[in-house]
Amino acid sequence: MSLLEIKDLTIHYVTKDSIVKAVNGINISLEKGETIGLVGETGAGKTTTALGILGLIQSPPGQVVGGEILFSGTDLLKASDHEMRKIRGDEISMIFQDPMTALNPIMRVGDQIAEVVYLHGNCSRAEAVKRSIQMLEMVGIRAERSREYPHQFSGGMKQRVVIAMALACDPKLLIADEPTTALDVTIQAQVLDMMNKLKKKLGTSMILITHDLGIVAESCDKVAIMYAGRIVEYGSLEDIFHNVSHPYTIGLFGSMPSLDKDVDRLSPIPGLMPDPSALPSGCKFHPRCTSAWEECSKVEPELYEISPGHCARCLLFRKEGAVNE
Amino acid sequence: MSELLRVEHLKKYFKTPMGMLHAVDDVNFSINQGDTLGVVGESGCGKSTLGRTVLKLIEPTDGRIIFDGRDITFIKEKENLELRKQMQIIFQDPFSSLNPRLSVADLIADPLKTFHLYRNPEERKKKVHELMDMVGLAKRFEYSYPHELDGGRRQRIGVARALSLSPKFIVCDEPVSALDVSIQAQILNLLQDLQEQHGLTYIFVTHDLSVVKHISNDILVMYIGAMVEKSPAKELFKLPLHPYTKGLLSAIPVPNIDIPKKKVQLQGELTSPIEPKQQCRFVARCQYATEACHSKVPEYEEVLPGHFVSCHNVRSINGL
Amino acid sequence: MQPITLKKKKEYIESLETSSRRHSQWRDILGRLWRNKLGMVGFFIVAVILLLIILADLVAPIPYDKQNFAERFLYPNSVHLLGTDNFGRDMWSRLLFGGRISLFVAIISVCISLFVGAILGSTAGYFGGKLDTIITRILDIVMAIPGLLLAIAISAMLGSGPVNTALAISISGMPGAARLIRSTVMAIKGNEFVEAARATGSRHGRVIFKHVLPNAIAPLIVYSTMSIGGSILAISGLSFIGLGVQPPIPEWGSILMAGRPFVRDFWPMIVFPGIFIGLTLLGFNLFGDALRDALDPKLKN
Numbered sequence: 024m025s026l027l028e029i030k031d032l033t034i035h036y037v038t039k040d041s042i043v044k045a046v047n048g049i050n051i052s053l054e055k056g057e058t059i060g061l062v063g064e065t066g067a068g069k070t071t072t073a074l075g076i077l078g079l080i081q082s083p084p085g086q087v088v089g090g091e092i093l094f095s096g097t098d099l100l101k102a103s104d105h106e107m108r109k110i111r112g113d114e115i116s117m118i119f120q121d122p123m124t125a126l127n128p129i130m131r132v133g134d135q136i137a138e139v140v141y142l143h144g145n146c147s148r149a150e151a152v153k154r155s156i157q158m159l160e161m162v163g164i165r166a167e168r169s170r171e172y173p174h175q176f177s178g179g180m181k182q183r184v185v186i187a188m189a190l191a192c193d194p195k196l197l198i199a200d201e202p203t204t205a206l207d208v209t210i211q212a213q214v215l216d217m218m219n220k221l222k223k224k225l226g227t228s229m230i231l232i233t234h235d236l237g238i239v240a241e242s243c244d245k246v247a248i249m250y251a252g253r254i255v256e257y258g259s260l261e262d263i264f265h266n267v268s269h270p271y272t273i274g275l276f277g278s279m280p281s282l283d284k285d286v287d288r289l290s291p292i293p294g295l296m297p298d299p300s301a302l303p304s305g306c307k308f309h310p311r312c313t314s315a316w317e318e319c320s321k322v323e324p325e326l327y328e329i330s331p332g333h334c335a336r337c338l339l340f341r342k343e344g345a346v347n348e
Numbered sequence: 349m350s351e352l353l354r355v356e357h358l359k360k361y362f363k364t365p366m367g368m369l370h371a372v373d374d375v376n377f378s379i380n381q382g383d384t385l386g387v388v389g390e391s392g393c394g395k396s397t398l399g400r401t402v403l404k405l406i407e408p409t410d411g412r413i414i415f416d417g418r419d420i421t422f423i424k425e426k427e428n429l430e431l432r433k434q435m436q437i438i439f440q441d442p443f444s445s446l447n448p449r450l451s452v453a454d455l456i457a458d459p460l461k462t463f464h465l466y467r468n469p470e471e472r473k474k475k476v477h478e479l480m481d482m483v484g485l486a487k488r489f490e491y492s493y494p495h496e497l498d499g500g501r502r503q504r505i506g507v508a509r510a511l512s513l514s515p516k517f518i519v520c521d522e523p524v525s526a527l528d529v530s531i532q533a534q535i536l537n538l539l540q541d542l543q544e545q546h547g548l549t550y551i552f553v554t555h556d557l558s559v560v561k562h563i564s565n566d567i568l569v570m571y572i573g574a575m576v577e578k579s580p581a582k583e584l585f586k587l588p589l590h591p592y593t594k595g596l597l598s599a600i601p602v603p604n605i606d607i608p609k610k611k612v613q614l615q616g617e618l619t620s621p622i623e624p625k626q627q628c629r630f631v632a633r634c635q636y637a638t639e640a641c642h643s644k645v646p647e648y649e650e651v652l653p654g655h656f657v658s659c660h661n662v663r664s665i666n667g668l
Numbered sequence: 669m670q671p672i673t674l675k676k677k678k679e680y681i682e683s684l685e686t687s688s689r690r691h692s693q694w695r696d697i698l699g700r701l702w703r704n705k706l707g708m709v710g711f712f713i714v715a716v717i718l719l720l721i722i723l724a725d726l727v728a729p730i731p732y733d734k735q736n737f738a739e740r741f742l743y744p745n746s747v748h749l750l751g752t753d754n755f756g757r758d759m760w761s762r763l764l765f766g767g768r769i770s771l772f773v774a775i776i777s778v779c780i781s782l783f784v785g786a787i788l789g790s791t792a793g794y795f796g797g798k799l800d801t802i803i804t805r806i807l808d809i810v811m812a813i814p815g816l817l818l819a820i821a822i823s824a825m826l827g828s829g830p831v832n833t834a835l836a837i838s839i840s841g842m843p844g845a846a847r848l849i850r851s852t853v854m855a856i857k858g859n860e861f862v863e864a865a866r867a868t869g870s871r872h873g874r875v876i877f878k879h880v881l882p883n884a885i886a887p888l889i890v891y892s893t894m895s896i897g898g899s900i901l902a903i904s905g906l907s908f909i910g911l912g913v914q915p916p917i918p919e920w921g922s923i924l925m926a927g928r929p930f931v932r933d934f935w936p937m938i939v940f941p942g943i944f945i946g947l948t949l950l951g952f953n954l955f956g957d958a959l960r961d962a963l964d965p966k967l968k969n
Contacts, residue, residue, distance in 0.1 A: 064528040064529060064530060065499075065528050177617050177618070178391075179617065180617070207390035207391050207555065207618070208390060208555060208556070208557075208596060208599045208600055209390060209595055209596060209599045209614045210390075210617070210618075211599065211601075212598075212599035212600075212601075212613060212614075213613065213614075213615070215601070216613065234528065234529055235529075235601060235603075236603035237600065237601025237602050237603045238601045239603070240601065240602065240603050240604060240605045241601050260605055261605070264603070264604070264605045264606075265605075274530065275529060275530065276603065277533075278529060278530045278532070278533035279529055279533070279558075279603060280532075280533070280536070280556075280558045280559050280561060280562065281558050281602060281603060281604075282557065282558050282561065282585060282597065282600055282602055285562075285582075286562055287562060288537055288540065288562070289533040289536055289537055289562075290533070291530055291531070291532075291533030291534040291537060292530040292533075293534075295498060295500065295531070296498075296528070403867070405863065405866065405867055429869045429871065430869075432867060432868055432869035433869070436867065436868070437864075437867050439860045439863070439864060440860075441860055444858075444859040444860045444861060445859075445860035445861050445863075445864050446861050446864075447861040447864075447865075447879050447883070448861075448883065449882050449883060458865070458868060458870075458878075459868035459869060462868055462869045462870050462874065463869055506864075509864070509868065512868075513868065513869070
């Protein structure tokens, strides 16, 4: 049984004026110890998916319209508030993007980590404190610094504290939402390196949300590319980097300036991500797609298999009769 | 190719309760007309301050700025405002850099109104349309407000505004850092095209080395206010000489699973630019540091033709 | 399988995106105001009260100072819509004409506070440095004196009467307005568009008037609507102790104060002026909130 199986998850934000279809029928599966990169740009629905797993969608206006989230067999969408609270921080943890605001400014760093441990573990306060120091050292922060306040730490260090907090209860799944975007490049490298080592050591599975395919190359085993609330390409690292198939993914690779390529001009994807409250008909990417033809504006493609484990949501890969998840 | 901008021993210090903050310390470079200087570095390296000081938006503490043959370092306020017609800036944040109360047309026309150019409203409107066309903004957005548009379009407004006075020189301060990847490429191409069409000269400030690779002629790497390395763009990537540049390059995640990880990892944190000691500023993080590095500020010297480095041990590290 | 050409693609993309129509900012603002029901209620209340007050001569024919000892302490009836007071004077007339004074003084004092406060506050907030320190210290000194006490002192110096009262109240309220404007201006100054205005050649004055102040209006509106309420109460306090506005000029606060001795046996003398004051405050506050929301270009999602 996979650790995490998301089936047909659909989340909408319903307001008086419009319905924002943030996530539309996505399917993801994750085994123990695996890391999946959830790649996409602003508005693709990545953060909404993460919040959906943790049951943190603001209930008006957000609504989980359909689907299942099976975590070790239990459907999280059917779990009670009480059960979800037990899971959050203990079995599933999340790291958010901005380390500057993720920590409580008036609480000592060690205490914040100890709080998580104490709330979830059946241990005494003293044991929680010991665990918090252990976690700090695991992320490369000296034990003495546990008595300091967040403002005394730099951005990179703060993010390490956040990671320590997230891993303190040894969760099975860690969701990291753009964990290094706000950090300087050299600090990002240190933090990513540390995260990779830690998750290998603790056997934690991870959903890594990012827009940076370079980070995906360094940290992930599988990749899901999201666009307009749907997964448009899904496969192993090899599949995506050696056999990139969906025109959007190809466009992403082409529009990124990179160190090893020598180009005179970049090839950006024309146009913009569609407004999630007014999505185009047929394939959601077709208005920007250089390979689109007429049928693309009428028929919304399914995820078609390209090779075992690798699929793309594009009519280019449709075979007669063969439709795969 | 004539020299448009020359900066000599430029310093900008800020007084803080904890001491003097050396935001920009002894920076020297020159740029020819039509060229682009990429200025790269992480937080606290002083690149944004450098950009604004060169533009005279911030008053320099010391040094000389020579623009188009004229020493503009310490000129009067009135002349400074006149300079705006020749030197402009594009900001990083596409939201906070646009007055939320003004429509797109008003935002682009504001500099024209400030200098009383195109007094006739009809002519002004035509000029605004022309500028919108130049930056790829559809005319139908002229009465929209910034909050109604996405980041990419907002940034185009910023570009149009910077171009409205027909400047020769533009400082692009992290113009694409806040944008989505696919939009970044569009704006970068736009900036490149505009440079070719209008003969513009750029200083392109960014923390992302990959972004400046193809747009810059020369790249200047800064660290805690000081120049660390400067060389022609392509050479910097093939042959980085300073340990910091090497670390910076290897830290950038590359979207390629076949290249083995060349790990020159920089340990430690960025040190403070306040009251820096008389030593190499990079010494705390450098794996090649020797005694000289702890006691003397390294000289900024031309190690290879056109390739300048500030490092005591540059030759021994690189086998030169 | 004909791929759509790139040119057609561009048009197609554009046709899918929502187009913008020419709209003036004012129409948007009025539209948002109109849709805000509570705000419209507030506007309605204020409008009705203002209308009654302006047309007092027509709708309140009985002179407000006509005493009639035979008709004292009358409850509301067909002749005296809100009854009479302890001197037999018509309450309806007294309240409508009194409203003229109360609102006049309150609005004038708030306007003066805001005007002077805006000059001081925006100078301090925008320029910072020594100028800021000097202005803030002066404001601190003024604020150290309790508001009402200060108003009393100034009133005592200037004498009673509506204009002097307005001045006194405005001086004691001015530091609050100035500090609010100062912090708002400082927050706005942090935005890059202020720097952009300087970078495109604007002098400081233009930056303040065209770019900073228009964005500072929202908190000011809420502040001013709340201040009008405070001013009305301050006027009554001053009138009570012999400053402010003296009889026979009617004024809501003094009418209310005059009814205090009779509260147990004859409630209309306290309740009716209280209702007028309360409704006016409510109306201004509701409308002020709606106005602030309408002026904010970032619509709430």
